[in-house]
Amino acid sequence: MKKSPISKLTLESRTFYVKRDDLIDPYLAGNKYRKLYTLLKTPSHKFNKIISYGGTQSNAMLAIAAMCAEKDWEFVYYTKPIGETQKSENHGNFFIAKNLGMLHVEVDYEFYKDFIASIRMNLDDKTYIVDQGGATEEARAGLEVLAQEIREHDLHVKSLATPSGTGTTALFLALSLPEYKVYTTPCVGDVTYLKEQMSAFHAIPENLIFLEPEKKYHFAKPYPEFLHVQKKLLEAGIEFDLLYAPGMWKCLLEQTDEEIMYIHSGGVTGNESMLQRYKQKGIYPF
Template identity: 70%
Template sequence: MKNSPISKIILEGREFFVKRDDIIDPYLSGNKYRKLYTLLKTPNDTYDTLISYGGTQSNAMLALAAMCQKKKWKFIYYTKKLSGTQKNEHEGNYVHALRLGMQHVEIENEYYKEFIASVRLHVNEKTILVDQGGAIQEAKQGLEVLAQEIRDQNSALHVKAVATPSGTGTTALFLARALPEFKVYTTPCIGNVAYLQEQMNALARIPDNLIILEPKKKYHFAKPYAEFYNIYQRLHVTGIAFDLLYAPGMWQALLEQTDEKIMYIHSGGVSGNKSMLARYKKKGII
């Protein structure tokens, strides 16, 4: 695959560069492609089943479903009990993942944490467990490939900082470790800074060049916020589609807390926008 291209945009009078990982593949794009790079290169007959867990808005869930369909692996995905609204949605990541062959299993909320902890005890040589959000050590190789692409393409741009939003922080962590000569900005889109640091430390030491920008107020993941929709609209006029789950929080932090030239690593995930826009409309924000 050729390197994903870089586009230049102007936002609030500032020049930014966008690494277009979102156009790598309709489903296996963005940071999910990078984190799953090693598994994508794994021979198909190595495994026959992949297990993961998390939320039904997850971009990782959809990417895993797409990968497993390509490799002809069974994909089992565990979540907490779904609401009636979630079950009746006709668009969004959950519906697309089901169409790609995902086998969805709901776990009662009070037993969910204990059940997930027990899953890894029953994994065998033909089954692989991918933790929520694609938080796996194997992600390191894919992020090293991305780091080298950034170096190669940056010779004419002279950017000294890159940015990527964080769920588990896997992408930001391994990218920062692979790009010690760059500042790597991120912000927690799920939980707070302490939670993000805990997730990162479970994978590897957090390097000094990784800068976590703390949101100025507490946001709940996947909940509609007027300021996020406002940023989404401003980004829309640049001609590049960004997701409504992760991108608004990262762009808000960059606009409020930085002032240098930055390369934003597009995380993909725009396939979930239809269901998110429906939530914004129901909330009265649109």
């Protein structure tokens, strides 16, 4: 498994360190690379098809597509219906994933939930399902590798930060590094919902600290303050994703004061599509 370097970043007169998991691979990078560790180490002959589901700009979708292209596995991805505009786009995660060989299947809104619940019922031994966002118990192995890398860097910093969708990365990282404080913030729903998601896998450890955003943010919706944070990060020298990172950085700047290592989740390939949404809303970049 490839190791990622650490960069130093100065933001609002504070020093941060960034674990550059975004540099591992153009598509199979960030926390999705860690979550797919077990599958990446699996011999290609064990499976011939991977199934997953979720949103059409998902970083996990793109990472799985890249993995399947490398392994020569068929990749079938289920979503709710999408518009013709998105289908015809020539940029973004959905476009790249399709070019990598992903088979996209739309399921009607009224049947989607029941369909996803049923896809495990008729599997054969050569088919494997990756739950939305890569939220599986198998993800723990890759996060333990990340934890070992962080220890080997041997920095004086003892606080880490990573944003949460399902919360899998933050949870398993905190469990693997009990001597560190791990900050996270919910990017989908609120802290209560995030804790419920995490608790399905494991009891939440004491070293996992939840930072509640100052107001409720809807996932993937354009917000001027997020674009403002993104501008500061770019000026500091590192590009982060526009879906998860701005909310996490905003909370870190407002609610913490120590030196922190931020785990870069990757996902910057989706920024072009997200910036188009900002433009459509009249919130022009910078």
